Amino acid sequence: MQLTPHFSLAELIASRTASVRGIDNTPPPEVLARLQATAQMLERVRTHLGAPVIVTSGYRNRELNVAVGGVTSSDHTTGQAADVVAPRFGTPTQIARTLAPHISMLGIGQIILEGIKGKQWVHLSTRVPPVAANRVITITDAGVRLGIQELT
Numbered sequence: 001m002q003l004t005p006h007f008s009l010a011e012l013i014a015s016r017t018a019s020v021r022g023i024d025n026t027p028p029p030e031v032l033a034r035l036q037a038t039a040q041m042l043e044r045v046r047t048h049l050g051a052p053v054i055v056t057s058g059y060r061n062r063e064l065n066v067a068v069g070g071v072t073s074s075d076h077t078t079g080q081a082a083d084v085v086a087p088r089f090g091t092p093t094q095i096a097r098t099l100a101p102h103i104s105m106l107g108i109g110q111i112i113l114e115g116i117k118g119k120q121w122v123h124l125s126t127r128v129p130p131v132a133a134n135r136v137i138t139i140t141d142a143g144v145r146l147g148i149q150e151l152t
């Protein structure tokens with residue numbers, strides 16, 4: 001099932017951990033509606049970057065979220081977030097720096113540049129966090145910092 005021209009439902013619910021552990025990550029109807037909005041946001045991001053956007057993790061039900069070590073309040077559990085990379089555009093840092101100035105125009109609620117255990121990606125959510133300063137943050141093994149920061 002195609003949600004938008006470049007993003008399918010399968011891509012937004014796929015999980016290696018889910019298949020390995022036999023977790024059924026099929027979204028309930030209310031999540032499906034949010035995934036549609038997430039896909040539309042990703043479509044705008046793809047257009048802005050001018051390069052394919054690859055989703056590495058989208059919807060995660062509670063069980064799957066626990067299995068991958070996600071935080072309990074994660075927007076992934078409501079279908080409002082996707083972790084992405086875009087190697088044909090650039091590094092996650094370059095993606096985050098390019099998107100951050102246009103966050104509202106692109107309908108992005110929150111951008112998190114993440115560098116955890118040697119991996120890097122950009123977390124994009126349609127949900128605006130309660131504290132405005134948290135709309136653009138960087139999370140590394142060392143902790144959380146405001147804005148887009150060096151991943152070292």
Ligand SMILES: [Zn+2]
Nearest residue numbers: 081082083123
């Ligand atoms: Zn994420």
